[in-house]
Amino acid sequence: MSVSGLCQICESRPAKERCDNCGTLACEQHYERGLGLCADCAAQAQPDRGSDEVDTHRF
Numbered sequence: 045m046s047v048s049g050l051c052q053i054c055e056s057r058p059a060k061e062r063c064d065n066c067g068t069l070a071c072e073q074h075y076e077r078g079l080g081l082c083a084d085c086a087a088q089a090q091p092d093r094g095s096d097e098v099d100t101h102r103f
């Protein structure tokens with residue numbers, strides 16, 4: 045799907061996706077494609093992340 049507007053998390057990048065859970069518009073940096081969730085919901089869905097997260101670009 046495509047959406048228009050700014051990411052509601054960082055409010056600086058154009059939103060690319062909408063969170064399936066809360067409906068927040070999120071840019072690529074703040075959207076977890078594998079989960080279909082924004083960064084906030086993904087963090088709540090995966091409180092124990094860190095062990096097998098290997099393909100996410102972070103800096």
Ligand SMILES: [Zn+2]
Pocket residue numbers: 051052053054055056057070071072073074
């Ligand atoms: Zn963002």
Ligand SMILES: [Zn+2]
Pocket residue numbers: 063064065066067068081082083084085086
């Ligand atoms: Zn969300």
